[in-house]
Amino acid sequence: MEASAGLVAGSHNRNELVVIRRDGEPGARPLKQQNRGACQICGDDLGLGPGGDPFVACNECAFPVCRDCYEYERREGTQNCPQCKTRYKRLKGCARVPGDEEEDGADDLEDEFNWRDRDDSQYAAESMLHAHMTYGRGGDLDGVHQPFQPNPNVPLLTNGQMVDDIPPEQHALVPSFVGGGGKRIHPLPYADSNLPVQPRSMDPSKDIGSYGYGSVAWKERMESWKQKQERLHQARNDGGKDWNGDGDDADLPLMDEARQPLSRKVPIPSSLINPYRMIIVIRLVIVCLFFHYRVMHPVHDAFVLWLISVICEIWFAMSWILDQFPKWFPIERETYLDRLTLRFDKEGQPSQLAPVDFFVSTVDPAKEPPLVTANTILSILAVDYPVDKLSCYVSDDGAAMLTFEGLSETSEFAKKWVPFCKKYSIEPRAPEWYFQQKIDYLKDKVVPNFVRDRRAMKREYEEFKIRINALVAKAQKVPEEGWTMQDGTPWPGNNVRDHPGMIQVFLGQSGGLDVEGNELPRLVYVSREKRPGYNHHKKAGAMNALVRVSAVLTNAPYMLNLDCDHYVNNSKAVKEAMCFMMDPLVGKKVCYVQFPQRFDSIDRHDRYANKNVVFFDINMKGLDGIQGPIYVGTGCVFRRQALYGYDAPKTKKPPSRTCNCWPKWCVCCFCFGNRKNKKKVTKPKTEKKKRLFFKKEENQSPAYALSEIDEAAAGAETQKAGIVNQQKLEKKFGQSAVFVASTLLENGGTLRCDSPASLLKEAIHVIGCGYEDKTDWGKEIGWIYGSVTEDILTGFKMHCHGWRSIYCIPKRPAFKGSAPLNLSDRLNQVLRWALGSIEIFFSNHCPLWYGYGGGLKFLERFSYINSIVYPWTSIPLLAYCTLPCSKDFSR
Numbered sequence: 001m002e003a004s005a006g007l008v009a010g011s012h013n014r015n016e017l018v019v020i021r022r023d024g025e026p027g028a029r030p031l032k033q034q035n036r037g038a039c040q041i042c043g044d045d046l047g048l049g050p051g052g053d054p055f056v057a058c059n060e061c062a063f064p065v066c067r068d069c070y071e072y073e074r075r076e077g078t079q080n081c082p083q084c085k086t087r088y089k090r091l092k093g094c095a096r097v098p099g100d101e102e103e104d105g106a107d108d109l110e111d112e113f114n115w116r117d118r119d120d121s122q123y124a125a126e127s128m129l130h131a132h133m134t135y136g137r138g139g140d141l142d143g144v145h146q147p148f149q150p151n152p153n154v155p156l157l158t159n160g161q162m163v164d165d166i167p168p169e170q171h172a173l174v175p176s177f178v179g180g181g182g183k184r185i186h187p188l189p190y191a192d193s194n195l196p197v198q199p200r201s202m203d204p205s206k207d208i209g210s211y212g213y214g215s216v217a218w219k220e221r222m223e224s225w226k227q228k229q230e231r232l233h234q235a236r237n238d239g240g241k242d243w244n245g246d247g248d249d250a251d252l253p254l255m256d257e258a259r260q261p262l263s264r265k266v267p268i269p270s271s272l273i274n275p276y277r278m279i280i281v282i283r284l285v286i287v288c289l290f291f292h293y294r295v296m297h298p299v300h301d302a303f304v305l306w307l308i309s310v311i312c313e314i315w316f317a318m319s320w321i322l323d324q325f326p327k328w329f330p331i332e333r334e335t336y337l338d339r340l341t342l343r344f345d346k347e348g349q350p351s352q353l354a355p356v357d358f359f360v361s362t363v364d365p366a367k368e369p370p371l372v373t374a375n376t377i378l379s380i381l382a383v384d385y386p387v388d389k390l391s392c393y394v395s396d397d398g399a400a401m402l403t404f405e406g407l408s409e410t411s412e413f414a415k416k417w418v419p420f421c422k423k424y425s426i427e428p429r430a431p432e433w434y435f436q437q438k439i440d441y442l443k444d445k446v447v448p449n450f451v452r453d454r455r456a457m458k459r460e461y462e463e464f465k466i467r468i469n470a471l472v473a474k475a476q477k478v479p480e481e482g483w484t485m486q487d488g489t490p491w492p493g494n495n496v497r498d499h500p501g502m503i504q505v506f507l508g509q510s511g512g513l514d515v516e517g518n519e520l521p522r523l524v525y526v527s528r529e530k531r532p533g534y535n536h537h538k539k540a541g542a543m544n545a546l547v548r549v550s551a552v553l554t555n556a557p558y559m560l561n562l563d564c565d566h567y568v569n570n571s572k573a574v575k576e577a578m579c580f581m582m583d584p585l586v587g588k589k590v591c592y593v594q595f596p597q598r599f600d601s602i603d604r605h606d607r608y609a610n611k612n613v614v615f616f617d618i619n620m621k622g623l624d625g626i627q628g629p630i631y632v633g634t635g636c637v638f639r640r641q642a643l644y645g646y647d648a649p650k651t652k653k654p655p656s657r658t659c660n661c662w663p664k665w666c667v668c669c670f671c672f673g674n675r676k677n678k679k680k681v682t683k684p685k686t687e688k689k690k691r692l693f694f695k696k697e698e699n700q701s702p703a704y705a706l707s708e709i710d711e712a713a714a715g716a717e718t719q720k721a722g723i724v725n726q727q728k729l730e731k732k733f734g735q736s737a738v739f740v741a742s743t744l745l746e747n748g749g750t751l752r753c754d755s756p757a758s759l760l761k762e763a764i765h766v767i768g769c770g771y772e773d774k775t776d777w778g779k780e781i782g783w784i785y786g787s788v789t790e791d792i793l794t795g796f797k798m799h800c801h802g803w804r805s806i807y808c809i810p811k812r813p814a815f816k817g818s819a820p821l822n823l824s825d826r827l828n829q830v831l832r833w834a835l836g837s838i839e840i841f842f843s844n845h846c847p848l849w850y851g852y853g854g855g856l857k858f859l860e861r862f863s864y865i866n867s868i869v870y871p872w873t874s875i876p877l878l879a880y881c882t883l884p885c886s887k888d889f890s891r
């Protein structure tokens with residue numbers, strides 16, 4: 001059989017594989033010498049088969065694959081021939097894989113060991129790795145034959161050294177060194193710049209060109225853009241026309257591609273949406289007719305029952321209306337990443353993209369497996385964005401040493417993982433999910449060495465998993481005296497409810513480079529202080545702590561918030577968001593860009609309705625046509641200034657019809673004619689009302705506030721005004737001069753006069769329990785407290801301040817998460833959400849009553865009301881369903 005099989009030579013074009021039979025079929029092209037015997041997957045030599053003939057993996061098409069690749073494919077890959085997709089059969093002398101039939105002869109075993117060029121011990125180690133490929137919590141180490149050896153170069157946390165001037169009760173696990181001598185954890189990475197304020201985007205000293213430009217697609221786009229420019233130039237010269245912009249319309253867009261909008265609204269065709277609108281109207285009419293009938297025909301024999309049923313029906317009708325009307329103007333959006341690149345991220349120039357701080361929240365490593373969190377963090381560190389503009393803050397509300405050590409391991413593994421991701425532009429960049437994909441070698445094998453590197457990386461990842469699983473296994477049993485770090489000091493977080501704040505910076509500028517010598521994003525571990533008697537406000541409290549720490553350390557103007565079980569599935573997600581945030585026209589009023597929540601491993605029928613298709617693909621698009629989607633707690637990019645409780649900047653509208661009438665939109669007044677005269681008329685009363693409600697004067701963003709000071713108080717007065725202003729701000733933001741100063745930098749950046757040690761001290765200060773006392777945190781600023789569904793409240797507050805949000809649905813889902821996959825978890829979640837809504841209903845932030853006269857649009861309010869009152873529907877529903885049939889009573 002083998003002897004008759006053909007040989008295949010791959011031409012240089014990988015789509016053009018020429019099959020040549022050994023029997024010299026006419027028309028067969030002669031083999032190119034250099035290709036003879038080259039494996040089409042890894043490029044290695046094919047080697048010889050058992051009979052001394054070249055090795056043949058596929059008996060059907062004889063696609064040239066070397067023995068290593070073939071075995072790997074059978075063991076861990078698709079198990080099919082990459083070309084003809086026939087399932088590989090077990091060949092003489094090759095290792096067995098599970099699923100092999102037993103029909104082969106007994107001589108196979110013997111062959112196998114003659115054949116292996118790897119030795120047995122290597123094979124044993126390999127199978128040990130495979131024993132640990134399970135995803136999730138560890139503890140499955142029983143099967144390991146070899147005792148687990150921690151990597152000597154990857155020491156576990158061990159030794160939080162204190163910063164000199166921080167009192168021992170405020171542990172800052174700052175620069176630590178490992179007992180083994182390897183430098184591991186590094187002090188805060190700050191450049192020694194003397195400039196007082198230096199937005200990071202302006203720092204030219206960094207080699208920013210090293211990342212993100214390697215991709216073939218990008219180069220091609222750049223190339224085609226250059227060509228277009230050249231053609232344009234040519235056309236201009238040839239035509240000799242005056243190019244003032246109103247010349248040739250067809251070529252005009254090419255000229256300033258970079259100045260075009262970064263995104264576009266794609267209206268849903270009216271032919272598609274109008275039928276739905278029609279149905280809404282028809283139903284509305286029917287509902288009205290129905291109520292007319294119901295009210296006109298009371299059942300006197302059972303009046304109470306009739307009344308109850310009518311009340312229930314009215315409730316259902318109301319909630320239907322609340323649900324339908326915000327769907328009236330759905331829109332979709334399109335982004336132009338290439339224009340973003342042309343405008344802000346040109347090759348050979350320092351990138352102008354804005355810095356972004358990532359926030360990840362974790363609580364309990366027992367419920368949120370450290371491997372899942374590690375995957376999330378790896379996907380963040382590998383995001384396609386200039387590294388010096390990224391930082392990742394991880395909040396650990398459980399103060400778990402396991403989380404800390406997991407993070408330490410993750411930062412070490414990231415040094416290998418991140419360069420691999422960027423080199424080959426793989427997706428997704430969460431290794432667990434990446435390696436679950438089977439690759440198609442004919443399609444994906446773009447770069448030489450890719451296959452080999454991928455395989456090596458897979459092995460590295462499996463070793464990383466073993467290390468994480470070992471940590472998890474070790475953490476199962478808490479020692480009596482609590483956890484101890486390697487230097488013998490007790491872990492500060494041993495008492496979860498009473499421990500000091502902890503911060504540790506990994507990676508970053510001075511935190512060690514990746515294996516290719518490039519910088520990595522900063523990774524910061526934060527566990528805020530916990531004391532009995534202080535309400536920690538769950539996730540909202542954790543996020544606010546991160547807002548402050550990040551303001552002190554990096555102060556990026558944008559932040560991206562993810563739950564620990566939501567990884568970045570599309571490495572360009574941040575850039576997608578920047579297409580809105582950094583747009584000079586659209587961006588200024590955008591408080592956040594929300595991405596839809598998507599989930600992995602949901603069964604085909606979506607048994608527990610995790611996907612929420614109607615919500616994420618219909619309601620949210622509808623809201624985007626009004627004032628923007630609701631914030632759903634994860635997968636959202638925020639503008640920092642919007643979280644500080646400021647009003648949205650006012651757009652200067654062209655002077656419109658103003659009159660003294662009230663309300664302002666009064667149509668019957670006759671001020672059309674003398675519009676010009678009325679222009680200078682004082683502001684209408686509504687304006688005054690708004691001011692009363694929102695205290696507008698105090699709510700302007702710092703840029704306005706500062707300019708006001710400048711104008712009001714020149715010279716010596718400035719200082720006084722400054723002090724007063726500072727006091728006001730400290731009352732609002734809390735007693736941290738560094739933090740307050742950071743809020744005034746609208747475009748981010750930090751005041752670099754402070755040393756890293758003093759900055760860390762400040763960072764520890766702002767995550768203290770008492771910091772938020774008597775401030776606006778959680779009331780007006782940051783994530784809003786008062787509900788377990790803090791996300792609804794937080795978004796609602798921003799919309800009330802007149803901001804708009806954006807719904808962004810990239811083709812490749814931006815983030816993916818894990819949803820509760822069993823009934824009890826899911827019911828628990830739904831119950832928690834319902835209770836959260838009830839909490840908001842009874843709070844002073846209830847959308848039924850709150851925020852009139854502010855910036856909240858009418859239909860947007862409808863939607864918020866709907867999301868708050870829906871749990872009440874259960875009561876009329878229960879009543880309606882248990883009402884006896886009217887037939888029995890009307891007699």
Ligand SMILES: O=c1ccn([C@@H]2O[C@H](COP(=O)(O)OP(=O)(O)O[C@H]3O[C@H](CO)[C@@H](O)[C@H](O)[C@H]3O)[C@@H](O)[C@H]2O)c(=O)[nH]1
Binds near residue numbers: 361363538539
């Ligand atoms: O004290 C706490 C409690 C929770 N979390 C974090 O909050 C996130 C969400 O908690 P989870 O228990 O997973 O709630 P879910 O119902 O799955 O989350 C959805 O609903 C929440 C409330 O509406 C939103 O905050 C989430 O973003 C959204 O994914 C997780 O990352 C947790 O680590 C904390 O940081 N501290």
Ligand SMILES: [Mn+2]
Binds near residue numbers: 563565
């Ligand atoms: Mn969750």
Ligand SMILES: [Zn+2]
Binds near residue numbers: 039044065067068
């Ligand atoms: Zn090969």
Ligand SMILES: [Zn+2]
Binds near residue numbers: 058059060061081086
């Ligand atoms: Zn084949």
